Amino acid sequence: MQEKDFFIVIGCSFLVLVLLWILIASSIGYRKYREKKQAVIEETFADIVSRHLYGNASEQLSFIEIQRIFRKLGVFRKNPATVQYLINLMIRTQRSLLGRNYKKIGDLYKRIPPYRASFRKTQHRKWYVRAQGIREIYEMNQAGYTAYIAKFRDDPNVYIRREAQIALVVFLGWESLRFLPYLSREIELWQQIKIVEKLHDLYPEPQVQYIRKCYDVEHDFGKSLLMRIIRKFRLEEEVDFIIDMLSHESFEIRETAIYCLSSFQLSPSRLETVKSLFGELENLQQQRQVLALIERSSIIPDVEFYRDILLNNSSDFIKLKVSEVLWKSGYEELVVEYNRSLVELEEAFSLNQNFQEA
Amino acid sequence: MNNAISEQHNVPVKTALIIQEDIIMRRILERLVKASGFSVQICSSIDDLALHEQNTEYDLVISDILFDDGISSFDFAFRLGNEISSKLLFIVTKMGQEVIRQNFLNMERVDRFFGIPFDLDELERELIKLV
Numbered sequence: 001m002q003e004k005d006f007f008i009v010i011g012c013s014f015l016v017l018v019l020l021w022i023l024i025a026s027s028i029g030y031r032k033y034r035e036k037k038q039a040v041i042e043e044t045f046a047d048i049v050s051r052h053l054y055g056n057a058s059e060q061l062s063f064i065e066i067q068r069i070f071r072k073l074g075v076f077r078k079n080p081a082t083v084q085y086l087i088n089l090m091i092r093t094q095r096s097l098l099g100r101n102y103k104k105i106g107d108l109y110k111r112i113p114p115y116r117a118s119f120r121k122t123q124h125r126k127w128y129v130r131a132q133g134i135r136e137i138y139e140m141n142q143a144g145y146t147a148y149i150a151k152f153r154d155d156p157n158v159y160i161r162r163e164a165q166i167a168l169v170v171f172l173g174w175e176s177l178r179f180l181p182y183l184s185r186e187i188e189l190w191q192q193i194k195i196v197e198k199l200h201d202l203y204p205e206p207q208v209q210y211i212r213k214c215y216d217v218e219h220d221f222g223k224s225l226l227m228r229i230i231r232k233f234r235l236e237e238e239v240d241f242i243i244d245m246l247s248h249e250s251f252e253i254r255e256t257a258i259y260c261l262s263s264f265q266l267s268p269s270r271l272e273t274v275k276s277l278f279g280e281l282e283n284l285q286q287q288r289q290v291l292a293l294i295e296r297s298s299i300i301p302d303v304e305f306y307r308d309i310l311l312n313n314s315s316d317f318i319k320l321k322v323s324e325v326l327w328k329s330g331y332e333e334l335v336v337e338y339n340r341s342l343v344e345l346e347e348a349f350s351l352n353q354n355f356q357e358a
Numbered sequence: 359m360n361n362a363i364s365e366q367h368n369v370p371v372k373t374a375l376i377i378q379e380d381i382i383m384r385r386i387l388e389r390l391v392k393a394s395g396f397s398v399q400i401c402s403s404i405d406d407l408a409l410h411e412q413n414t415e416y417d418l419v420i421s422d423i424l425f426d427d428g429i430s431s432f433d434f435a436f437r438l439g440n441e442i443s444s445k446l447l448f449i450v451t452k453m454g455q456e457v458i459r460q461n462f463l464n465m466e467r468v469d470r471f472f473g474i475p476f477d478l479d480e481l482e483r484e485l486i487k488l489v
Contacts, residue, residue: 099479
């Protein structure tokens with residue numbers, strides 16, 4: 001009896017083992033088949049794209065022919081994995097190109113499958129699929145969906161609205177700034193940088209009229225974004241907007257303004273405005289940064305301005321910085337004179353105290 | 359057509375070798391360089407080349423930065439210089455960071471550096487100058 005049980009256990013184990021082997025073999029087989037199929041799709045896609053961009057007249061394929069080729073390769077709606085593989089190839093290619101070919105390839109994508117797959121994703125019930133759909137549409141430069149995607153620009157879901165905002169920048173370029181005053185939700189620093197970079201990559205020619213229309217924007221994130229754009233595109237004529245922000249009540253806005261101003265060489269009149277705003281800065285660190293800014297933009301140090309700080313500023317830290325600037329610029333006697341008056345003042349103060357104690 | 363014109367005038371056709379791992383970029387470059395009048399050889403790595411192809415002197419090599427056998431980008435550039443002889447070497451790569459660009463351009467061997475994404479028209483202008 002025991003021996004029979006033993007054989008049953010061995011038999012079952014062997015059966016499980018065989019089933020496992022079959023499973024592994026079929027999995028390896030399927031993976032190889034899929035890789036082979038994907039390689040064929042990739043090769044075909046590479047050929048179609050290269051023909052579209054640089055093929056001569058006889059090598060060009062009609063859009064119907066291209067659709068037929070992809071259909072033969074299994075790229076249709078009921079095969080979502082294959083469709084997604086082709087979309088990824090399309091996005092990868094679009095990301096590699098700039099200039100004339102970027103547009104040319106966008107025209108190709110409009111007419112070949114799976115041009116509706118990404119749109120369907122934007123209607124999915126899961127937020128991350130919707131965000132992915134929007135990203136795919138702008139990565140493939142499908143500007144026909146601009147009006148539709150604009151609806152998502154202020155979506156409650158951060159990932160969806162981020163992708164929609166980038167899509168608007170990709171499709172509309174500088175004109176997309178007209179949406180800025182109507183956004184109610186925060187644009188994080190990372191998103192601001194992404195917007196500025198996208199604008200710079202795709203629309204390097206600045207159109208300042210769209211920036212000027214946004215100067216009255218109420219939100220702090222909008223002001224920060226505008227300052228970053230002015231800095232990135234080195235818009236000298238718009239620097240006054242950044243200088244105005246030095247007196248803004250928000251610490252972060254002032255911080256961004258100082259950071260953006262540090263990329264510009266200030267004109268004498270602008271330098272005077274910055275100096276007049278220096279006293280309004282309450283934060284010591286920001287005062288120090290603005291001092292560095294003034295020092296960098298000044299050809300000849302403004303002795304009166306520095307003397308005024310030495311006499312009236314309450315912070316020793318700032319006075320030390322000013323002394324450093326004066327000392328480095330060859331005005332040592334001013335620093336020595338100030339130091340002497342300080343010592344005399346201290347002596348007078350201690351004499352007065354001793355007299356009172358006595 | 360360009361090839362035909364060159365043959366008619368007995369001008370030897372210029373030869374180019376394209377080494378790109380990404381098949382899509384490889385095909386696009388192949389057609390672009392062909393359309394500019396070169397005779398083109400393509401491969402995905404140096405190892406794919408037959409011995410006689412390695413011994414050919416090309417007018418132009420357009421190469422990616424590859425990490426064959428785990429070697430660094432600079433070792434690859436040296437390997438390229440040692441194993442393939444060409445009059446001009448252009449780099450077209452996804453590793454287009456400024457530091458890498460500068461380091462490669464500082465090497466005497468590298469004539470132009472294109473970091474992906476880039477405008478193919480820039481490359482086309484260079485090719486027209488050569489032909």
